[in-house]
Amino acid sequence: MKKPTITRRKFLQSGTLTATAALALVTSGAGLKAQTWTLSTVELTKHEAATLLAACRQFYPHDGLGDLYYAVCVESLDGKAAADKGVSSTLKEGVKTLDGHFSMAFVDLSDGNQLEAIKAMDGTAFFGAVRGDIVVSLYNNPLVWRHFGYEGPSFDDGGYLDRGFDDIGWLRQN
Amino acid sequence: MAKFDLSDDSVVVVIGSGAGGGTLGNELAQKGVKVVCLEAGKRLDWQSDFVNDEWTMFGKTAWLDARTTSGDWRVAKDFSGLPAWICKTVGGSTLHWAGASLRIQEHEFAALSNYGAVDGANLMDWPLTLKDLEPYYDKAEDKMGVTRTNGIPGLPGNNNFKVMEAGAKRLGYKNVHSGRMAINSEARDGRASCLQLGFCFQGCRTGAKWSTLYTEVPKAEATGNYELRPEAHVLKVEHDKNGKVSGVLYADKNGAQHIQKARVVCVAGNSIESPRLLLNSASNMFSDGLGNSSGQVGRNYMRHMTGSVYATFDKPVNMHRGTTMAGIITDESRHDTSRGFVGGYEMETLSLGVPFMAAFLNPGAWGSEFAADMDEYNHMAGMWLVGEDMPRESNRITLNSDVKDQYGLPAPNVHFDDHDNDMAMRNHAFKQGSAVYEAAGATKTIETPPYPSTHNLGTNRMSAKASDGVVNKWGQSHDIDNLFVSDGSVFTTGASENPTLTIVTLAIRQADYIAEQMGKSNI
Ligand SMILES: Cc1cc2nc3c(=O)[nH]c(=O)nc-3n(C[C@H](O)[C@H](O)[C@H](O)COP(=O)(O)OP(=O)(O)OC[C@H]3O[C@@H](n4cnc5c(N)ncnc54)[C@H](O)[C@@H]3O)c2cc1C
Ligand code: SF4
Numbered sequence: 001m002k003k004p005t006i007t008r009r010k011f012l013q014s015g016t017l018t019a020t021a022a023l024a025l026v027t028s029g030a031g032l033k034a035q036t037w038t039l040s041t042v043e044l045t046k047h048e049a050a051t052l053l054a055a056c057r058q059f060y061p062h063d064g065l066g067d068l069y070y071a072v073c074v075e076s077l078d079g080k081a082a083a084d085k086g087v088s089s090t091l092k093e094g095v096k097t098l099d100g101h102f103s104m105a106f107v108d109l110s111d112g113n114q115l116e117a118i119k120a121m122d123g124t125a126f127f128g129a130v131r132g133d134i135v136v137s138l139y140n141n142p143l144v145w146r147h148f149g150y151e152g153p154s155f156d157d158g159g160y161l162d163r164g165f166d167d168i169g170w171l172r173q174n
Numbered sequence: 175m176a177k178f179d180l181s182d183d184s185v186v187v188v189i190g191s192g193a194g195g196g197t198l199g200n201e202l203a204q205k206g207v208k209v210v211c212l213e214a215g216k217r218l219d220w221q222s223d224f225v226n227d228e229w230t231m232f233g234k235t236a237w238l239d240a241r242t243t244s245g246d247w248r249v250a251k252d253f254s255g256l257p258a259w260i261c262k263t264v265g266g267s268t269l270h271w272a273g274a275s276l277r278i279q280e281h282e283f284a285a286l287s288n289y290g291a292v293d294g295a296n297l298m299d300w301p302l303t304l305k306d307l308e309p310y311y312d313k314a315e316d317k318m319g320v321t322r323t324n325g326i327p328g329l330p331g332n333n334n335f336k337v338m339e340a341g342a343k344r345l346g347y348k349n350v351h352s353g354r355m356a357i358n359s360e361a362r363d364g365r366a367s368c369l370q371l372g373f374c375f376q377g378c379r380t381g382a383k384w385s386t387l388y389t390e391v392p393k394a395e396a397t398g399n400y401e402l403r404p405e406a407h408v409l410k411v412e413h414d415k416n417g418k419v420s421g422v423l424y425a426d427k428n429g430a431q432h433i434q435k436a437r438v439v440c441v442a443g444n445s446i447e448s449p450r451l452l453l454n455s456a457s458n459m460f461s462d463g464l465g466n467s468s469g470q471v472g473r474n475y476m477r478h479m480t481g482s483v484y485a486t487f488d489k490p491v492n493m494h495r496g497t498t499m500a501g502i503i504t505d506e507s508r509h510d511t512s513r514g515f516v517g518g519y520e521m522e523t524l525s526l527g528v529p530f531m532a533a534f535l536n537p538g539a540w541g542s543e544f545a546a547d548m549d550e551y552n553h554m555a556g557m558w559l560v561g562e563d564m565p566r567e568s569n570r571i572t573l574n575s576d577v578k579d580q581y582g583l584p585a586p587n588v589h590f591d592d593h594d595n596d597m598a599m600r601n602h603a604f605k606q607g608s609a610v611y612e613a614a615g616a617t618k619t620i621e622t623p624p625y626p627s628t629h630n631l632g633t634n635r636m637s638a639k640a641s642d643g644v645v646n647k648w649g650q651s652h653d654i655d656n657l658f659v660s661d662g663s664v665f666t667t668g669a670s671e672n673p674t675l676t677i678v679t680l681a682i683r684q685a686d687y688i689a690e691q692m693g694k695s696n697i
Binding site for chain 1: 227228229331332333336337340368370371373489490491492494495496529531532533540544548551
């Protein structure tokens with residue numbers, strides 16, 4: 001597994017932390033109080049980032065996952081936007097469309113109305129770009145795995161041979 | 175390791191180092207035949223390059239060169255640029271394969287005779303029988319260390335298997351076990367025993383699973399008769415004025431092009447690249463491509479009828495713990511048209527980690543229902559359905575001149591339409607798979623559509639008559655004596671079994687034939 005490049009001490013000194021770095025820290029086992037990270041984007045504005053965060057949660061709504069995990073997805077999208085003007089404009093235009101659906105900011109919409117606004121964009125480049133990116137960036141995350149009970153890499157622990165590969169006890173045999 | 179000169183025209187060139195090419199090269203080298211194996215992918219070190227991470231290993235090994243798709247199969251919509259999951263690496267797709275190793279059944283070798291002609295399908299009997307292959311199946315099983323053969327015990331059943339087994343027995347299925355797997359259930363052939371890592375699709379980090387990367391290739395190198403050139407991508411097979419193949423043109427890792435001379439050329443690039451290479455090798459003498467007088471190169475592409483069933487339960491299953499595919503129900507692999515289709519299918523355990531599950535459970539899905547299914551991850555069991563699909567002339571690999579690969583060559587287009595028989599079989603398999611889990615107490619079952627094809631077959635089919643196919647029963651081109659095909663593209667029909675054991679079996683048999691023909695100076 002990747003080792004975080006930033007130590008807890010450094011992080012405490014630096015004050016704020018991107019969601020991505022915060023997650024790396026949590027992964028390493030370092031303690032992290034709530035609110036010590038901010039969603040940090042380079043290419044996307046604060047409003048665009050907040051809109052995408054809400055949209056990400058609509059795409060893959062897991063109540064058990066805090067905003068930090070979705071924020072990592074937005075930072076991943078931001079990275080792509082920063083590297084590619086086409087992606088950037090797709091995302092920015094998409095946010096405008098989401099905001100325009102009920103002539104109200106998407107972030108202020110009710111749950112049901114947010115869903116409707118997103119459904120209306122099914123088939124667009126924006127929809128494909130966001131969904132295709134976050135289905136990887138959200139679920140390819142060791143901390144998210146914990147939520148699903150997926151224990152991930154096992155080689156370093158000797159596999160599952162002595163760690164429950166056949167421990168199921170509730171099956172009726174006939 | 176030997177080193178051969180580019181101008182050495184006494185060597186056998188093998189293109190690809192996967193199940194077919196890796197095996198063939200080693201078998202030839204063991205007999206003293208000089209072999210140059212050209213492999214497009216890199217050589218990884220299984221002890222340092224393999225990690226237990228789905229996307230990382232996919233990125234390291236998958237064949238991601240340009241490919242296009244067409245036809246009504248759902249893969250064309252869900253994965254339009256990735257019709258198949260094939261590896262580009264030394265060892266080929268044996269890095270990612272799960273190890274399920276089954277013999278094709280006697281009746282399946284004679285599909286046309288036993289099923290009768292099927293409308294819209296190009297069924298044919300293989301030009302060989304199970305009896306012909308039995309001695310070679312024996313050798314292949316021994317080489318690969320297949321469990322439940324050669325006195326090798328079966329793997330212990332993991333949680334995912336136990337759920338399937340309980341449901342299968344309650345449903346009345348009789349043939350349920352932890353599979354015939356090319357995975358060591360005890361240390362064998364210098365390789366360790368399976369530690370139930372659960373990452374069989376990612377390259378086995380213990381080496382317990384057979385892969386040509388760390389079996390056939392190093393054994394071949396140890397003979398002194400074998401040179402492997404990784405990152406050597408073959409662009410064209412060349413021939414002389416007599417119409418015999420004379421060598422191959424390939425690009426090295428820097429893009430520099432070389433011609434390796436050859437006495438014999440064996441193509442083993444898997445069922446998309448092999449026909450593509452023959453088509454891309456068209457010349458004035460062979461204007462439709464090499465070995466294509468029958469017009470069958472690239473046709474009859476098969477990918478097996480596939481699908482998956484996942485089921486959720488009240489209590490945890492933890493299917494990700496342990497071997498990915500060590501579990502099978504074989505009762506449905508019979509030919510019995512009362513079910514509404516010809517041929518049969520196998521049901522095999524399957525588990526994906528969370529990253530792949532998110533991508534494959536229902537490709538393109540999103541929203542609360544999908545998320546709720548994912549929330550059940552550790553309460554899920556899963557199985558893969560794999561059955562015989564119909565060969566069709568119109569399902570084929572063609573050259574797409576609108577899309578070029580990194581060498582400027584036309585990319586392959588993979589066209590596939592599901593045959594009615596495939597759909598009827600899938601429907602039956604979905605029902606039976608769901609019934610298995612319901613019998614085990616499932617709270618919900620989920621029918622998952624096909625993934626990008628892992629079994630790619632049929633595009634250089636074997637036939638008795640030259641006008642019906644591309645190669646004879648030895649995998650030798652009907653048109654050009656010193657041109658061979660040595661991978662799953664030679665399958666005449668698909669059968670219901672996972673194909674690799676048969677690919678290896680045919681390669682062992684082909685090596686005997688090539689060595690004998692060379693000895694007699696026939697080639
Ligand atoms: C995830 C997964 C699970 C699987 N599980 C099973 C299983 O349980 N049981 C089973 O029987 N099968 C399984 N398979 C299928 C199995 O991997 C293939 O059937 C088998 O590897 C095919 O052998 P092959 O020799 O035809 O091709 P490959 O093993 O794919 O090898 C082809 C090689 O040729 C190289 N190549 C291609 N074109 C060129 C070129 N132009 N120049 C140079 N080199 C080239 C490629 O890089 C590759 O290394 C699985 C496959 C996958 C992806
Ligand atoms: S479960 Fe066994 S075969 Fe699969 S990767 Fe692990 S050790 Fe290898």
